[in-house]
Amino acid sequence: MSEGEEKTPDEQGIALPTQATANELIEPEPKSESPQSIASPDTKAKFNSKVDILLKPAGDAPIMKKKKWTVDRTKKICWVSDFIKKYIKNEPSESLFLYVNQSYAPSPDTDIGSIFDCFGSDGKLVLHYCRTQAWG
């Protein structure tokens, strides 16, 4: 998303008041799987202040063209949630729910790094998003 040529009409349409910040902090995934991603989350975490997250829709939530993003460990769940809302052009009034492990909704002020350390696997953290409560 930070590279102009990667922008699709879809992405250009996003009204992102914080677009500059978003561009700085979310980076396009590497073109090829880096060998590092086979390291355990813990080992990798020590050397990296960023982690990979994979965003998957659930229920009737629209799919995101680009699913894998690299995010700063210190970013909060609410930040990811705001990012997805803008990306899928949610109405401001619509809510968005994020789930870890397809089981629980982390508190909005939880940092991504902690969740990654506990629930990341294969070098990435899978987060499901949906517009209605999906799991519990």
Next chain:
Amino acid sequence: MADDREILRELWEGKIPICFQLAQEEIYTVDQPDPFFLLVPRLSYFPLVTDKVLRHMVKFVEQESTDEMWLEYEGQPLKWHYPIGLLFDLYGHQTELPWKLIVHFKKFPEDELLHCPNKEAVESHFMSIIKEADALKHRGQAINNMQKKDHKALWTGLMNDKFDQFWSVNKKLMESSGEDAFKSIPFRIYQVDSIPIQKLFKPTDDNGETLTLRHLLEFLNVDIALSPELSSHHVITQGIEPPLETPAAWMSEHLSYPDNFLHICLVPRTENES
């Protein structure tokens, strides 16, 4: 786990005396509001116990420009989604009692606090943490095998201060014998002015040796830089400083909050203490 049941009861009954005062700059009436005193359960959450405080204080502020009520201790806004005992251990550990808190209806600190629209928000937060804890302990199997009414019993047990109702269900989540042995220990470590630390930590090492609170803190030392022998900090949970040789699994079963997490605070020792 049943052996040390009296500890569970003791923790359940732990209470903190609190003196609530309205922020001086928000008093709109000529009459000054009296402070409001409450004895609140350590294991509860502020939105579950402060209805009376709200009704008492709200009469003294300008009605047109009030926000959601929020609480402050010495400049520190208090997160409603942390158990009260955790907030006290973290911020109020060395204070005199009653714990003096300031009540606000204005300038809601959006950056620091989550909004709490109603008690259902507390319930859904609470259930989410329980699910997360069980995902760590039993890969979610214990909580998923329960019926909706069991989930409800956990919440109403806590909300209505019914120890037996809560524990009749919670004991299934704390089951740790045989195949149910905890995969990892749900814990969070708190320090003032930094984000909580949470990582995967198994109750035993690769050789099957029991790991203790000391092992847990040493495992985290990369992040928190404690002094040798850990003497630089008080290690507090549930208002007590457990011996560092306490097995982590025992702590998880007995000293966890109702949300099934161990909430452990690291409070620096002051100079005149050592």
